[in-house]
Amino acid sequence: MSNIDPLVFPSYLDAESPAPWSNFVSQVESIKHHLGDLERWVESLLHPKRILIVDVPIIRDDGSVAHFEGYRVQHNISRGPGKGGVRFHQDVTLNEVMALSGWMTIKNAAVGLPFGGAKGGVRIDPRQYSSAEIDRVTRRYTSEISILIGPQKDIPAPDVGTNEHTMAIMMDTFSQGAGQTTSGVVTGKPISLGGSLGRREATGRGVFICAREAAKRAGVSIKGARVAIQGFGNVGSISGKMFADAGAKVVAIQDHETSIFNSEGINIAAAQAYCNSHKSLAGFEGATHISTADFWLVESEFLVPAALESQITDERARNLSTKFVVEGANGPTIPTADLILRDRKITVVPDVLANAGGVTVSYFEWVQDFSSFFWTEEEINARLEKIMVGAFDAVYKHSQEKQLTLRESTFVIACIRVLDARNQRGIYP
Numbered sequence: 001m002s003n004i005d006p007l008v009f010p011s012y013l014d015a016e017s018p019a020p021w022s023n024f025v026s027q028v029e030s031i032k033h034h035l036g037d038l039e040r041w042v043e044s045l046l047h048p049k050r051i052l053i054v055d056v057p058i059i060r061d062d063g064s065v066a067h068f069e070g071y072r073v074q075h076n077i078s079r080g081p082g083k084g085g086v087r088f089h090q091d092v093t094l095n096e097v098m099a100l101s102g103w104m105t106i107k108n109a110a111v112g113l114p115f116g117g118a119k120g121g122v123r124i125d126p127r128q129y130s131s132a133e134i135d136r137v138t139r140r141y142t143s144e145i146s147i148l149i150g151p152q153k154d155i156p157a158p159d160v161g162t163n164e165h166t167m168a169i170m171m172d173t174f175s176q177g178a179g180q181t182t183s184g185v186v187t188g189k190p191i192s193l194g195g196s197l198g199r200r201e202a203t204g205r206g207v208f209i210c211a212r213e214a215a216k217r218a219g220v221s222i223k224g225a226r227v228a229i230q231g232f233g234n235v236g237s238i239s240g241k242m243f244a245d246a247g248a249k250v251v252a253i254q255d256h257e258t259s260i261f262n263s264e265g266i267n268i269a270a271a272q273a274y275c276n277s278h279k280s281l282a283g284f285e286g287a288t289h290i291s292t293a294d295f296w297l298v299e300s301e302f303l304v305p306a307a308l309e310s311q312i313t314d315e316r317a318r319n320l321s322t323k324f325v326v327e328g329a330n331g332p333t334i335p336t337a338d339l340i341l342r343d344r345k346i347t348v349v350p351d352v353l354a355n356a357g358g359v360t361v362s363y364f365e366w367v368q369d370f371s372s373f374f375w376t377e378e379e380i381n382a383r384l385e386k387i388m389v390g391a392f393d394a395v396y397k398h399s400q401e402k403q404l405t406l407r408e409s410t411f412v413i414a415c416i417r418v419l420d421a422r423n424q425r426g427i428y429p
């Protein structure tokens with residue numbers, strides 16, 4: 001269980017498979033001596049505030065009954081309501097949702113949003129069910145977690161396997177229970193239901209902004225730079241488009257079925273169109289298909305992991321041929337691999353900073369819903385740019401001053417904000 005204190009590791013998790021929660025704990029543990037007097041509060045971050053496990057039964061299209069396990073974890077609510085996405089994926093576990101909720105706490109504080117951290121998930125492979133069945137799962141899951149969520153309590157949003165439509169169904173289900181339209185209960189909604197312009201693109205846009213800022217400080221040009229992207233969903237495809245629009249060449253992409261390579265640069269619009277109609281890049285003709293192992297050896301200036309956790313292992317970290325790892329996914333680099341990348345002088349722009357664009361525009365959506373006054377896409381993108389550049393700059397300066405990695409500095413800055421709020425609030429009543 002790496003360096004984790006067994007007394008701190010929750011009794012309800014399997015100690016034999018402690019990751020990714022143990023990865024989050026290691027990240028907090030590694031910086032706690034930088035927290036000054038606030039270190040006495042650090043255990044607040046090592047125990048989620050609230051965990052709800054729900055049974056989600058549905059009647060299937062053929063009349064049979066199916067049950068799914070669902071979760072909502074509020075990791076910390078010292079700075080405001082819980083905030084974080086909902087994942088529908090066959091491998092979702094409580095351990096994973098806990099880690100994702102912890103990273104939300106750090107992320108929201110790192111970019112200065114008035115939110116705590118939360119995350120949810122349902123252990124289901126959405127590809128195996130009809131859209132009507134998925135809607136039933138969404139409705140039942142929402143009604144089961146409705147005791148925890150609400151515009152001032154905890155605000156879900158999309159993540160892997162969920163989208164604007166999922167959010168519309170969640171909003172409708174919660175509103176039925178509340179007896180009034182409650183648009184602020186979720187973000188990432190369709191525009192016609194109070195969604196925000198720019199939310200769909202926001203995470204990929206934030207990833208690109210962070211990559212650009214990191215490159216600027218290292219004297220590396222985006223124009224002509226080679227980019228490799230793992231994951232071609234919302235985050236991977238939009239960040240790929242933004243890199244390509246800025247003159248970079250996306251030379252490699254991996255989704256869960258295939259890996260593709262083109263040294264001249266993959267046509268992102270064509271790849272997106274192909275993926276929309278075939279649900280995968282398998283069979284795409286605008287590139288050579290390579291093995292999964294070879295994807296991790298592709299030479300690039302930027303590697304953007306934008307799929308799932310724990311993809312950059314020690315072995316992959318030892319062999320990567322890139323200058324910057326810009327984490328679009330949550331938790332893609334395991335802590336030991338992080339140390340290898342540090343020693344190899346590969347700059348890692350951490351998830352809790354790099355992918356914060358999505359939740360930042362979710363915050364804008366929440367604010368717009370409260371005031372029923374909607375901003376233009378230009379206003380949203382300009383505000384997003386300001387927040388992302390400001391947060392990156394603060395982290396970068398801190399890391400230079402204290403000789404820390406960007407991940408360590410992001411955690412220090414964020415943990416101080418969270419624990420200061422905890423300290424100011426006191427523990428009683």
Ligand SMILES: NC(=O)C1=CN([C@@H]2O[C@H](COP(=O)(O)OP(=O)(O)OC[C@H]3O[C@@H](n4cnc5c(N)ncnc54)[C@H](OP(=O)(O)O)[C@@H]3O)[C@@H](O)[C@H]2O)C=CC1
Binds near residue numbers: 234254328358
């Ligand atoms: N959406 C958002 O706003 C935010 C998302 N994130 C994080 O970004 C990551 C991606 O999320 P998002 O883009 O929304 O999810 P999507 O569901 O839209 O896309 C996920 C992508 O990852 C691919 N993938 C899944 N498993 C693997 C694998 N083992 N190897 C290679 N590729 C794989 C999928 O391929 P296939 O389609 O073939 O299954 C798909 O292309 C997650 O870690 C998420 O938590 C972080 C912040 C905000």
Ligand SMILES: O=C(O)CCC(=O)C(=O)O
Binds near residue numbers: 107158159188
């Ligand atoms: O938009 C949001 O509220 C949360 C997005 C999310 O789940 C994430 O940043 O990982």
